[in-house]
Amino acid sequence: MGRRKSGRTINGWVILDKPAGVGSTDMVTLVRRAFDARKAGHSGTLDPAATGLLAIALGEATKVIPHIADALKAYDFTVRLGQATDTDDADGTVTVESALRPTDAEIAAALVPMTGDILQVPPQYSAVRVDGERAHAVARRGDTAEIAARPLYVDSLEMTGRPDADHVHLHMVCGKGGYVRAIARDMGEALGCHAHVAGLRRVWSGPFDVARAVTPDAVRAAAEAGTVDDLLLPLEAGLAELPEARVSEIAAARLRNGNPGEVLSTDAAFGEAAWASCRGTAVALGTYRAGMLHPTRVLVRP
Numbered sequence: 001m002g003r004r005k006s007g008r009t010i011n012g013w014v015i016l017d018k019p020a021g022v023g024s025t026d027m028v029t030l031v032r033r034a035f036d037a038r039k040a041g042h043s044g045t046l047d048p049a050a051t052g053l054l055a056i057a058l059g060e061a062t063k064v065i066p067h068i069a070d071a072l073k074a075y076d077f078t079v080r081l082g083q084a085t086d087t088d089d090a091d092g093t094v095t096v097e098s099a100l101r102p103t104d105a106e107i108a109a110a111l112v113p114m115t116g117d118i119l120q121v122p123p124q125y126s127a128v129r130v131d132g133e134r135a136h137a138v139a140r141r142g143d144t145a146e147i148a149a150r151p152l153y154v155d156s157l158e159m160t161g162r163p164d165a166d167h168v169h170l171h172m173v174c175g176k177g178g179y180v181r182a183i184a185r186d187m188g189e190a191l192g193c194h195a196h197v198a199g200l201r202r203v204w205s206g207p208f209d210v211a212r213a214v215t216p217d218a219v220r221a222a223a224e225a226g227t228v229d230d231l232l233l234p235l236e237a238g239l240a241e242l243p244e245a246r247v248s249e250i251a252a253a254r255l256r257n258g259n260p261g262e263v264l265s266t267d268a269a270f271g272e273a274a275w276a277s278c279r280g281t282a283v284a285l286g287t288y289r290a291g292m293l294h295p296t297r298v299l300v301r302p
Contacts, residue, residue, distance in 0.1 A: 007038035012232040016211035017258035018046055018054040031056045032063035034223035035232070035239035039291065043068035043238075045127070045204060047181075051090050053201035054211040057238070063285065063297045064238040067273070070176050071206030071241060075218065077197055079168045079184045080163055084194035086139070087125040088181035092196070100193040101165045110159045110190045111170075119149040123181045152178045166199065190280055234301070236282050239275045243268035245293045256300075260292040 014031050018024065022044045032040035041054040042063045052075075057065050085092030102110070109144040122128045124139040128147055129144055135145040144178050153175035161169035172183065188195025203210050214231055222228040238264040243266055251261030255276050259282075268288035276284045276293045 001213060008034075008036045009059060010035055010229075010232070011060045011061050011235045011301065012039050012057075013061055013208070014056045014058065014219070015208050015213045015233065016054045016056055016219070016229055017210055017215050018051055020049050020051050020217065020227060022216075022230045023048050024054055025055055027216065028056055031219060032058070035218045041065055043119045044073065046202060046221050047089070047200070049089055050180075050200040050202065052200075053205050053208060053213055054202075055205055055208045055238070058170065058232070059235075060299045061089050061238055064135075064235065066243060067285070068208070068238055069207045072173055072175060073169065073205040074179050074203045074297075076160070076169070076171050076201045076203055077180050077184070078199040079170060079187065079195050080198040081188065081191075081193050081195050082169065083196060084188060085139045085196045086121045087196075088179075088185045089197040090199070092125070097100065098193045100191075102191045102193055104159065104162055106191060107159055107162075107168055108185075113190075115154045115157050118152050118154060120152045120182050120186070121149045122147050122179050123185065123300055126179060127241065147210070150177060151220050152259075154178070154183075157183070190236065207238060221264055235301075236277075236280070239282060243272060243274040243288070245274045245288055247276045247278050247283070247293065251293075252276065252283045253296050254288065255284040255286070255293065256293055256297060256298055263288065263291055263293050266293075 017025055018027055024042050028042050029290045032136050037061055040058050043065045047052055074111045082098050083094050084096045086095050125136045127133045130145040135147055136292055155173040157172045159168055182198050184197045185194045222231055245263045245266040245268055247261050247263055255261040270289055272288055274288045275282050282299050284295040285297040286293045
């Protein structure tokens with residue numbers, strides 16, 4: 001018989017404003033310990049140098065993570081022109097420099113083909129697996145990984161400022177799997193001046209906005225004061241962008257057992273992903289078809 005995990009059974013979201021210099025996994029550990037939660041995870045890694053929104057799921061909210069990971073997300077970032085680095089950000093070693101500085105109009109033109117459905121090659125220093133090994137491990141020993149291009153949807157990419165000749169402020173909204181560092185790298189190559197990310201902040205992801213985020217220090221302080229549960233958002237907060245399918249108590253019981261349940265009302269279209277609610281409480285995730293919700297994940301709630 002497997003060993004039971006220690007900690008509380010607690011479900012919901014903690015929206016963290018991650019500072020620079022710490023890893024996303026470290027932040028998950030901080031939150032899990034502060035809440036004494038049995039289970040925790042996050043909905044999308046931020047590089048250690050990056051700041052901003054990190055949505056951390058506790059308990060049954062971890063089952064919602066794929067929906068947050070697949071949602072659109074937005075970044076504000078600064079690109080340093082004239083230098084490429086081995087990591088494609090400011091933490092790396094400069095590998096090549098250029099005195100060329102493009103105009104604002106040239107930068108805006110270069111961004112156009114980088115929107116829509118594109119193919120992007122992840123950075124050498126990334127967690128992408130190549131022949132079973134992380135690309136960053138290959139890079140750290142001085143080798144070059146053969147990383148295949150991956151599809152990425154970029155909803156929008158625009159210049160928001162030009163503080164000086166060497167720097168450009170950009171705002172990007174994109175889908176799952178995008179690397180902002182690769183955007184900066186590719187922009188520099190397209191302009192012939194080389195570039196890397198000098199600063200990066202995630203400002204929203206799916207239904208979560210950094211304006212509602214708390215700092216790690218606030219989590220620590222609340223844990224010490226015994227008020228940490230006040231920082232928890234309900235599990236349902238992560239489902240705000242999915243259609244809700246309202247069900248009866250009888251249908252909820254069927255769904256909890258993994259069976260299809262009759263839907264009373266919903267805005268979901270046939271074949272669309274939705275979440276079942278009974279008296280406002282989420283009971284399952286699934287697919288809506290012909291008046292029934294067919295569950296794919298059951299949410300075990302007290």
